[in-house]
Amino acid sequence: MRAVAHRPTPPPAWQPRTDPAPLLPDAEPHRLLGTDAMAGADPELLLSLYDRLVLGRRFNTQATALTKQGRLAVYPSSTGQEACQVAAALALERRDWLFPSYRDTLAAVTRGMDPVRVLTLLRGDWHTGYDPYEHRVAPLSTPLATQLPHAVGLAHAARLKGDDVVALALVGDGGTSEGDFHEALNFAAVWRAPVVFLVQNNGFAISVPLAKQTAAPSLAHKAVGYGMPGRLVDGNDAPAVHQVVSEALARARSGGGPTLIEAVTYRIEAHTNADDATRYREEPEVELWRRHDPILLLERELTGRGLLDEDRRRSAADAAEAMAAELRERMNADPVLDPMDLFAHVYAEKTGQLREQSELLRAELTAEGETR
Amino acid sequence: MTPATTEARAAAKPATMAQALKRAMRDAMAEDPSVHVLGEDVGTLGGVFRITDGLAAEFGDDRCTDTPLAEAGILGAAVGMAMYGLRPVVEMQFDAFAYPAFEQLISHVARMRNRTRGRMPLPITVRVPYGGGIGGVEHHSDSSEAYYMATPGLQVVTPATVEDAYGLLRAAIAADDPVVFLEPKRLYWSKSSWSPTAPAKVPPLGRAVVRRPGTGATLITYGPSLPVCLEAAEAAAAEGWDLEVVDLRSLVPFDDETVCASVRRTGRAVVVHESTGFGGPGGEIAARVTERCFHHLEAPVLRVAGFDIPYPPPMLERHHLPGVDRVLDAVARLQWEAES
Numbered sequence: 001m002r003a004v005a006h007r008p009t010p011p012p013a014w015q016p017r018t019d020p021a022p023l024l025p026d027a028e029p030h031r032l033l034g035t036d037a038m039a040g041a042d043p044e045l046l047l048s049l050y051d052r053l054v055l056g057r058r059f060n061t062q063a064t065a066l067t068k069q070g071r072l073a074v075y076p077s078s079t080g081q082e083a084c085q086v087a088a089a090l091a092l093e094r095r096d097w098l099f100p101s102y103r104d105t106l107a108a109v110t111r112g113m114d115p116v117r118v119l120t121l122l123r124g125d126w127h128t129g130y131d132p133y134e135h136r137v138a139p140l141s142t143p144l145a146t147q148l149p150h151a152v153g154l155a156h157a158a159r160l161k162g163d164d165v166v167a168l169a170l171v172g173d174g175g176t177s178e179g180d181f182h183e184a185l186n187f188a189a190v191w192r193a194p195v196v197f198l199v200q201n202n203g204f205a206i207s208v209p210l211a212k213q214t215a216a217p218s219l220a221h222k223a224v225g226y227g228m229p230g231r232l233v234d235g236n237d238a239p240a241v242h243q244v245v246s247e248a249l250a251r252a253r254s255g256g257g258p259t260l261i262e263a264v265t266y267r268i269e270a271h272t273n274a275d276d277a278t279r280y281r282e283e284p285e286v287e288l289w290r291r292h293d294p295i296l297l298l299e300r301e302l303t304g305r306g307l308l309d310e311d312r313r314r315s316a317a318d319a320a321e322a323m324a325a326e327l328r329e330r331m332n333a334d335p336v337l338d339p340m341d342l343f344a345h346v347y348a349e350k351t352g353q354l355r356e357q358s359e360l361l362r363a364e365l366t367a368e369g370e371t372r
Numbered sequence: 373m374t375p376a377t378t379e380a381r382a383a384a385k386p387a388t389m390a391q392a393l394k395r396a397m398r399d400a401m402a403e404d405p406s407v408h409v410l411g412e413d414v415g416t417l418g419g420v421f422r423i424t425d426g427l428a429a430e431f432g433d434d435r436c437t438d439t440p441l442a443e444a445g446i447l448g449a450a451v452g453m454a455m456y457g458l459r460p461v462v463e464m465q466f467d468a469f470a471y472p473a474f475e476q477l478i479s480h481v482a483r484m485r486n487r488t489r490g491r492m493p494l495p496i497t498v499r500v501p502y503g504g505g506i507g508g509v510e511h512h513s514d515s516s517e518a519y520y521m522a523t524p525g526l527q528v529v530t531p532a533t534v535e536d537a538y539g540l541l542r543a544a545i546a547a548d549d550p551v552v553f554l555e556p557k558r559l560y561w562s563k564s565s566w567s568p569t570a571p572a573k574v575p576p577l578g579r580a581v582v583r584r585p586g587t588g589a590t591l592i593t594y595g596p597s598l599p600v601c602l603e604a605a606e607a608a609a610a611e612g613w614d615l616e617v618v619d620l621r622s623l624v625p626f627d628d629e630t631v632c633a634s635v636r637r638t639g640r641a642v643v644v645h646e647s648t649g650f651g652g653p654g655g656e657i658a659a660r661v662t663e664r665c666f667h668h669l670e671a672p673v674l675r676v677a678g679f680d681i682p683y684p685p686p687m688l689e690r691h692h693l694p695g696v697d698r699v700l701d702a703v704a705r706l707q708w709e710a711e712s
Contacts, residue, residue, distance in 0.1 A: 127487040138455065139487055143479045149445050150480070153452020153460075160408075160434055161456070179472075183445030190440055345490040346524055348548040351578070351625035 018227045025220035025230040029264050032240040033301045041239055043307050049087060049238040050302060051316045053295045056082035056106045058320035059115065060269075062327050063105070063122075067273040071331045073124040076103040080236070080268030083294035084200045085170075086110050087241035088263075091249055092168055099138045099151040099169040103200075107170060111135045115323075116330050125335035145175040148184030148197065155188070155195040155252075166252045167195045168245070174205025176219050185260065189226040194252035197260045198245060200235060202267035207280040223260035235265030236294040266292075339365060386563035389537045393423050393499075393555065396541035397461060401431050407545060408453060409436040411446060411463030411499075420465055421501060421560055443473035447498065451480050454494040461545055467502040468511035474519075481550045482525030496550045497541075502530075503596040503646050504693055505558035507686040514683055515647035520552045521623050521656070528623040529577055530554040532598035534564035536621060539575045547577060556596035578625035582634060586616035589640035589706055592631055592657055594620040597644045597694060604699035613703055623653060631657070632664045639670040640706040644694055649677030671707035 032038055060079045066072040078085055081103075089110035092098060100107050108118045113135050120129020121140050128139040138154075141147035151169035158165035175181055176199055188195050199219050203210060216222055223230030229251075233244040241263055248259035266289035270277035277286075302308035343350060343358040350358065387395075401407045409427055411419070415438035418425030427436040439446050443464060450460035464470035477498065485493045504513035520528045527549050531537040537555070544551035575581075583598065584605050591601040598619050605615040618634050620627065635641045641661055643654035654675035661673050676694045684692045 126489065127483075128489075131491045132455070132488060133491065139484070139492070143475060146448065146475060146479060149448025149476070150452040150455060152445075153449035153454075154456045155452070156449065157453040157456035157458050160458075167452075180444055180448060180475075183440075183442040184448065186440050186442065187445045187449055341489070345486045345488075347485070347527070347625075348490075348493065352628055353626065 020224050023224045023227070023229045025218060025223070025232040025262070029232045029234040029237075030240050030244055031234045031237050032243060033234075033237045033297050038239070038301060038305070043305075045090075045242065046239060046298070046302060046307060047312070049083075049090065049242065050295075050298050050308065051319065052086040052090065052110055053082050053238060053298060054316040055320045055323055056086050056110070057295060058324045059106060059109060059327070062324040063119065064269070064273060066328070066331050069332075072119065072122045074272050074274060075122055076272045077267075077269035078103050078106050080289060080293065081200055081202055081265045082106060083238035083241055083298075084198070084235045084263045084265055087238045088168060088170070088198050088245045091242050091245040092166075093249075095136070095163075095165055096249070097136045097138065097151070097154055097165065097167040099147045099154075099167060100140050101144065101147060101170055101172065101175065102140050102142050103172065104140065104170045108135075108137050108140065111137050113137060115327050119331070123331070123335065125337060126341075145171050145178035145180040145184070147171075148175075148180055149187060151195050151197075152184050152188045152191070152193050152258075155193040156191050159194055164253060165194065166249050167193075168249070169195060169197050171197065171199055172205065173199060173201040173203070173210050173213060173219060174208065175199075176222065177205075177213055185222070185226045185228070185258070188258040189228045192255070192257035194255075195258045196245065196248040196252055197258065199260070199262045200265055201262050202235075202265050204267055204271070204281070206271040206275065207277075209280075218262055220260060220262035226260075228258045228260055231259060231261045233261060233263050235263030236292050236297060238294055238298050265294075268293075387534055387566050388561050388563050389531070389534045389555075390421060390423055390560040392534045392538040392566060393541055394425060394427070396538045396545070397424065397427060398430065400461075400542060400545045401427065401435060404459060404545075406457060406459045407435075407461060408458050409461045409463065410439050410450065411437075412439060412441055412465050414438060414463050419463060421557065423499070423555075423560075424463065443470060444476050447473040447476040447481065447496075450496050451476060451484070451494060454496050455492060459495050459497075459545060461497045461499065464498060464500045466508075466512050467500055467514040467516050470498075470500050470516065473498075477520075477526070477550075477552075478523050482523045485549070486525060493548050494550050495545075495548050497544045497547075497553050498550065499541075499553045499555060501557040501560075502554045503556050503558060504683060504689050505596060505646075507689070509686060510683070513686075513689065515645070515652075515678065517554055517623055517645075518647055518652050520554075521653060525550070526624060527551045527577060528554065529621065530556065530595040530623065531621065532556065532559065532583075532593075532595050532619050534562065534566045536575065536619075538566070540577070540621060542574045543577050546574070551577070554595060558596055559599070562599070575621070578622045578627060580618050580620045580622070580627035580630040582616060582630070583619045584615070584617040586614040586638065588614040588616075588638060589642065589703055590616045590618055590631075590634045590638045591642050591644055591699065591703075592618050592620065592634075592661075593644040594623065596646055600694060600696060601644050601699060604696045604703070607696055608700060608703055611700075613708075615703065626657075626660065628660060628664060631661060635661050635665045635673075636668040639668055641665075641669070641673045642676055642699065642702045642706070643673065644676045644699055646678045646693055648680045649675050650680045652677050671705075674702045674705060676702045
């Protein structure tokens with residue numbers, strides 16, 4: 001068609017690229033516990049969630065105790081958030097990948113990893129103590145939200161290779177303010193990468209409450225801007241988290257692209273053992289959340305349905321106690337350190353500079369040995 | 373025209389550094405299906421410098437991908453792709469546009485192998501056009517090599533010749549460590565008789581090379597400053613100075629051996645680069661040479677570098693960039709009187 005110079009054609013009428021309505025999260029967080037929908041729930045799954053929550057809580061208290069004994073340099077507790085981490089990790093297939101942040105040790109343990117290896121970073125005898133390929137768990141990421149683009153890239157690569165693999169990336173409410181959160185969600189949506197983003201909104205980024213973090217109606221609403229669905233779920237309702245994450249994984253698996261899930265929960269403990277939460281929040285608020293505890297909620301439901309009796313409760317507690325005892329014992333042994341490891345993995349092959357420096361350290365170690 | 377005669381014509385024509393870089397990526401992609409190119413405008417457009425021209429057409433959008441405009445996202449995604457066994461080649465559009473990717477580079481790309489005790493190496497090549505001399509407006513001419521050099525875990529490589537552009541990029545892509553591959557953009561259109569059909573020689577990373585043998589003093593340089601040094605050496609010959617020119621090619625790992633062997637022979641050294649002098653690569657190089665060759669030195673190791681200023685606007689950049697005269701002035705200050 002020939003353009004008419006003196007009569008510019010109008011631009012095409014503006015059209016939204018995507019209908020935002022189906023992407024919007026529900027007004028209320030999704031809940032299953034205490035609703036009629038529980039009638040159809042799989043009792044085996046519920047009991048498995050219960051056992052894992054009890055184990056997870058004990059893991060948190062034991063790890064916190066280990067900081068007091070000097071066996072862990074630091075521990076960011078996920079007490080109160082166990083349902084998010086346990087239910088999300090249980091929704092994954094073995095072939096899927098998990099991208100945790102530093103507070104997500106419990107999700108990694110739920111994947112079947114050795115707790116001592118997961119805690120290596122926080123013990124301080126190395127950075128990542130496990131082989132990420134063994135259980136398909138990326139290293140615990142400390143710089144906030146920086147692991148999210150990794151999850152997108154891995155999921156994208158898996159899709160290019162034709163593999164049935166989904167990546168589940170965990171991030172906190174504070175992390176949603178980081179640029180990498182934005183870039184990762186945007187890339188994921190544009191590439192339709194099989195990735196699920198799970199935000200554990202625990203109310204605080206160390207001391208800063210969500211109100212100072214975002215003006216969005218909810219964190220799940222952010223999904224709409226990227227053209228992916230946002231889901232809001234009660235993060236203390238383990239069956240609900242399991243359901244919402246499972247649906248998002250299935251959607252990603254079938255080529256439907258990414259989903260952003262906001263799990264509303266609460267960080268019962270301080271940020272870490274080095275933090276003092278009384279400086280920025282009141283005890284009555286914490287008390288309210290204690291009454292909405294994920295284990296308490298599930299226990300009430302299971303007892304009401306006759307799925308949980310005293311024996312079953314005791315066996316879960318005993319298993320958790322045994323795990324804690326073993327963890328205590330193993331963590332009380334001094335880790336074996338080899339200072340020469342400092343140079344071993346910087347490059348595939350040591351550079352000349354590193355060879356010189358490793359010889360210097362070796363000489364120092366030899367001299368130390370002689371003087372002892 | 374048959375492919376053979378096309379190739380013959382290509383061989384007869386001098387090749388540019390831009391063509392050599394493109395050829396290196398093309399050959400790497402043809403040989404290894406895990407090599408993926410990604411970045412801004414690298415697909416349909418072929419990159420703003422046309423270095424990826426034709427790759428998307430030949431290998432498809434999944435192998436040469438136009439990404440959203442977000443450098444941290446590009447490099448972060450490349451990390452995930454490398455975790456899954458791919459070999460990403462990332463293009464950062466300009467030196468100063470690579471800065472948003474710094475956190476990914478410093479906190480993850482450089483550390484992942486070490487963090488995981490070698491279990492999760494990241495064979496990523498990050499291509500960065502760098503340096504000035506092309507009349508670029510602000511943010512298009514930075515020499516950012518010192519930032520990368522200061523980060524353990526990264527290899528930092530920069531070609532200065534057309535041949536090296538091909539060979540070093542092939543070596544970088546094949547390397548199991550992350551490589552920041554700095555491309556001197558004002559040499560993109562430099563030519564040589566190098567032929568892409570000649571059997572490709574892939575030089576090992578981390579080896580410097582003597583570009584001009586000499587006996588009087590050593591000019592230690594790399595990337596965009598190599599042609600300056602070679603020209604200075606020619607001019608110096610007229611004044612009776614026989615200069616040796618060493619092209620580092622790799623800033624990390626640093627080839628102490630080649631550099632020090634040269635300085636021990638000549639007894640004098642000048643480091644030449646565009647990057648700022650204060651905190652720049654020249655300080656490290658001068659220190660290394662002094663520590664290792666002190667008793668062979670007839671004069672202090674001198675630096676000819678860019679001024680310690682933010683990169684100047686294009687109409688003033690010629691005053692900033694180290695040129696032949698500034699190099700010769702430094703050579704003149706190498707205490708020759710002691711010899712006469």
